[in-house]
Amino acid sequence: MPIIYQQISELRAALQPYRGQRNDKPDNAQRIALVPTMGNLHEGHLELVSIAKQYADIVVVSIFVNPTQFGEGEDFDSYPRTLDEDVAKLATVGADYVFAPNVDEMYPVLPPSTSVLAGAITNQLCGQSRLGHFDGVGIVVSKLFNIVQPDVAVFGQKDYQQLAIIKQLVRDLSYPIEIVGAPIVRAADGLALSSRNQYLSAAERKTAPVLHMELQRLAQKLAQQLTCNKQGMQGFDVLLAETHQRISDAGFNIDYLEIKTDQLGTIDTIDSSEANGNGKSSHLMILVAAWLGRARLLDNQLVTVH
Template sequence: MKTYSTAEALRSALNTARQTGKSVAFVPTMGNLHEGHISLVRRARQLADVVVVSIFVNPLQFGANEDLDNYPRTITADKEKLFAEGTQYLFLPQVEEIYPEGMEIHSKVCVPELGNRHCGASRPGHFDGVTTVVNKLFNIVQPDVAVFGEKDFQQLSIIRKMVRDLLMPVNVVGVATARAEDGLALSSRNGYLNEEQRQIAPVLHRILQETRQAIACGYDSYRELECHARLSLQAAGFEPDYFNICDARDLLDVTPETEEIVILAAAKLGSTRLIDNVTHNLNPSSDWGMLATN
């Protein structure tokens, strides 16, 4: 595995690979890699000849009171995991490489509407930071395919829309959420949970599953289901941010034309913010049931 810290050096290496006809898959991460990240790398290996992984804790997507300074950084362990999975290239830039003139006057990429709801409503500017850095990384790597986890369903939807809108020649592939045995979605932030909170945390996924089951049984009073779920989360010790039942295509309210729903949830447990989602196909006979039910 070769490690590069500049865009110029990585581009040169990838150009050499492309000249021999090799395809490129890209997995952008912020490091502190766990089994969820590794599942993305494994999927990338299936999809292309060359796998590039980036590790960059992007300050542009963190709010003023968020955990940028405390975000876990485990570069040595991350490198060992990536090497073991056969990753060929690791891009490990410094902030100055990505934002050479600083972030205040840096051009930004915005996906309107979709980026302002759900997580975007409580984390203003977050998704502008995500789309800006992913756009830059795509321009540096120029991948044939990019692999993202479905745990952050809204982020995946936003990146797919950005790629469509800007006519980027990148195939964006989602991979089902990796979970612990008790159902908790794997996340770098799970390490913030104390022992008691870690025991409570799987309740978030359980409530999502219960809500999906109610819908599968024909209960379609979605606002009532959302309210009940938020109360259940509070009773378990969470501080709910949102619990929303949406059309999986556009993350808007469910309509009679909706074929696939996604139930999105975010809640704090102590100081740790957890997100998760599940999907449900309302029309099993359609071709739209392609999203993983996680």
Template sequence: MVIIHAAPELGEFLQNLRLGGRRIGFVPTMGALHDGHASLIRCAKRETDVVVLSIFVNPTQFNETADFTNYPKTTDADLNLARSEKVDVVFSPQVADVYGNEMRTEPTDYGSLTAAFEGESRPGHFDGVVSVVRRLFNIVRPDVAFFGEKDLQQLAVIRHLAKLEFPELEIFGCSLIRDDDGLALSSRNTRIPRDQRSHALELYKALLEVAEASKSSGSLQAAIDRNLTRLQRNEHIELEYFAAVDSKNFAVLQSEETSNQSFAIVAAVVAGVRLIDNCRL
């Protein structure tokens, strides 16, 4: 496994591989790696010849300074996981390597994709996401980039970015990975006190009930309303949103009919930790 910190060095290294006909896969992360990230790496290993894993905590996508400061940094463990999953290249840049001398973001307006839900709850978040992903795509120049379906709206935003600016790049969505008790894996889960974990699991239970109701005609909206009320009344949960959407554009479903693009989505704060989750309907 090669560890590279500077963008020019990475570009030269990968160019030599491209000239040899190798297909480059890219897994961008912010570190604090877990089994969900490992599943992305395995997807990349199956689909491409060379896997580049980036570890870069992007300061421009955090709305709260404290959230950025408290984001877990586990460099040694991250590198050990990367080695065990046989990553070919780890790209671990400094802020200046990605943003240059001026750390700024460009406003991103993809309609409801960037305005609703995460866009509304976290103003400017997608400006930061799109800015850093655009820069990383330009540095790595991958053939395929791999993102998890846990960050479902982010995946849709990045698909749109690629369609507009990187038409030759394939965006590969990998399945959401859950812990044994059903909690969606997240680097933030380590901050949930053990005695509060059951409250976090209420989010997944609500999603499952809506998914089950979607199989019966006329039951979807009633299940959404019922679980929305239940979560709002739970004093341990600060609910931000709970809805059924079309994952292509993140418009709220207007009928009981669903497709393979229909998802129930939720965001909430439990024990001071912001959690998001989703479930296909």
């Protein structure tokens, strides 16, 4: 069973011996991995832990519903807190420590006086409708990195924009941490696993897989278009509009549906003529956020054109 700590000082003291081994006996280095979560864990989170164990000797899972990344009217108060069930699940995949602080422990002053801002990358996609969300992510992830001081941290690719922001944060702030992006874990019908899926009614849950199906359909059409060099980028708007309509007709309220480069740049930075020449590949990301009832669902699909 994982050992639970709620105090920063206690967790640091527990991890210090592994750092001592690392410093004094480099041949017996103990690598530490961090898996940050907000709890209410599902199979996707457990897969993150399993991946972390491939990269490190000790795995710390943080469980903290972070108030600074929730906007006004969002579900901070109602977000499920299921610590006992979460710890039991983490025991099945071999997590070593759980860090489950309360808000006062993480934020002696709230809102915090210090900000960690991610810049222009936040001014798109989720950042357009969730103002300040990624600033909250930046501060809490920075705090967790400083508290745990991991060698590696594992994040899911479902939150693709968040993953890109964290990679930028690590680069810009010179954290000596390897960031691992874990593939999306899906239900058998293709729905990306998320804690917020429990907000779906039975009827909505039957509809929800349409989101992934339509992304797959769009990805196939984009790949065909680029491979055949038909219309190039000019045809993307038509395909996007068609997909937008199909998703809306299924009952979703779309926040955004966009095509980006895999670095979240604009697609006009890719020359479609290179997609099938000289062995080069183009990589595009289709990203979507859409409401289905009370649930805001995220998904993405990589498109690789050789």
